[in-house]
Amino acid sequence: MPAARVSQRISAIAESATLAVDAKAKALKAAGRPVIGFGAGEPDFPTPGYIVQAAIEAASQPKYHRYSPAGGLPELKQAIADKTLRDSGYKAEASQVLVTNGGKQAVYNTFATLVDPGDEVIVPTPFWTTYPEAIRLAGGVPVEVFAGPEQDYLVTVEQLEAALTERTKILLFVSPSNPTGSVYSPEQVREIGLWAASKGLWVVTDEIYEHLTYDGVPFTSIATAVPELGDKVVILNGVAKTYAMTGWRVGWMIGPADVIKAATNLQSHATSNVSNIPQVAALAAVSGPLTAVDEMKVAFDRRRKAIVAGLNAIDGVECPTPKGAFYVYADVRGLLGKEFETANGTVRPQTSAELAALILDEVEVAVVPGEAFGPSGYLRLSYALGDDDLATGVARLQGFLGKAK
Known part of the structure; x- marks a missing residue:
């Protein structure tokens, strides 16, 4: 054949x-x-005008016409670290940040870096369509844990415990959620995070909708709420949803320095640096007001x-x-x-x-x-x-x- x-x-x-x-x-x-x-x-x-203007000005500067570090402009990495501390209370160094081509590359880089063939990743379901594909590409096995409308599409620790096996390495955590819009309460976030920490799991948390909660419901970063996770947490985020910048393609991952270094090595071969002009636009976004x-x-x-x-x-x-x-x-x-x-x-x-x-x-x-x-x-x-x-x-x-x- x-x-x-x-x-x-x-x-x-x-x-x-x-x-x-x-x-x-x-x-x-x-x-x-x-x-x-x-x-x-x-x-x-x-996209807000001040962000667009920053990009226009950057386009005329020859230094942005050249290659830049594969992991992101240093000033943007620092600004992302500062913004993360401001918005979620999580302290990270610039060396713990990798700027990616949109949030999707952050997802792919993370699972490619953490997952070995056969490793299981618990995926609360309904899930964003890209997660299981990125896990499978890395050789991992997505393990779906479904929560229906009767529980507001929010999984429980009991459900997660039932899905745990000796091959489980990572818990994926997303709040606010795409596709459901559900948000875990601070108490639920803490409970789930403590469970993951007690099992020695990594937690990959997608926080791209952090600024979009309603009815007085707070956003709670599992990385901040559960310091017991230590250095086994990776935060995914980007400018697309918060600043109406879906087409600019700038995301990032924040994690332990060794994981970020490995993911940066991967990106250096896959795409190299994110386009410099959108990076400057993202710098204006994360450094600017939330008006x-x-x-x-x-x-x-x-x-x-x-x-x-x-x-x-x-x-x-x-x-x-x-x-x-x-x-x-x-x-x-x-x-x-x-x-x-x-x-x-x-x-x-x-x-x-x-x-x-x-x-x-x-x-x-x-x-x-x-x-x-x-x-x-x-x-x-x-x-x-x-x-x-x-x-x-x-x-x-x-x-x-x-x-x-």
Whole structure:
């Protein structure tokens, strides 16, 4: 038999479901279709002007036209360390920071650096679609621990204990959560962190939504709340969500110096330095005020309330109120198997993937099915789009889903 053209390792990677849905929505829009996209977690606001101006000024400076250190501009690494102490109370040195090409490279670098073949990583589920793929690429085994809407999509120590084996090396911890918007309380964070510390586990914590919590719910960094973890914690973060900078591609990881050095060696061969101009923009972002962030948060909060109310008005849909990020994770199991009348006859979707495809075809609203994040039966919708689009999209969903028999 001829050899496969693509390696088994890469062939096994699933396409990013969120980006696939977003790409399809944008393609339909480009073709003139009035598609409303709830797919990508991308703020509709422009990047704040002072950040853009910093990039414009940097572009004219010859020193930024050259290679820079693979691990990041020294001044940006220090600013990230300072910002982390300011925002989460976690003290780190600049040598413990690696600047990456977006948050995704931080995720990949971390698991590639920590995981050996066969190592297990506990992944609270629903999960962001990239986590298990990065773990598998490193040769690791993602172990899903599912928490449903009846527990606000928050896993318990008892569930984590049940998933623990002698091969477990890492606990992935994400709060606020993508895709659910759930936020662990300070007490829950402390309890889970102490459990991980007692088992000698590494904790990889993704804190990219740290500034987006609502209803007075605090953000709690597990790295700060549980000093007992010692040097077995890695923090993932970036500028994309907080500062409306998804396209600038600047993220980072913070961890023990030896882990960061190893991850930097990896990045030196994979991509070398992050583009200097976005790094300067990120420096302006993390060093600057949070005024623009607070303004965006007001809009996100308004949209959060509107989309939850709109979805819960549909029979067969149950949508918990998220406390963070800018997503809702709607339980649509009550709609599966129901009859929907279409131009091509009666359709009975049996999975959330089939339901999402039907919604896009029939009313041109793009949502991401639960299969991208764990079990079927759910839909993720981002409310980071404009108010008018949100209202139009929810009205279309109500009109279509409300006719299920």
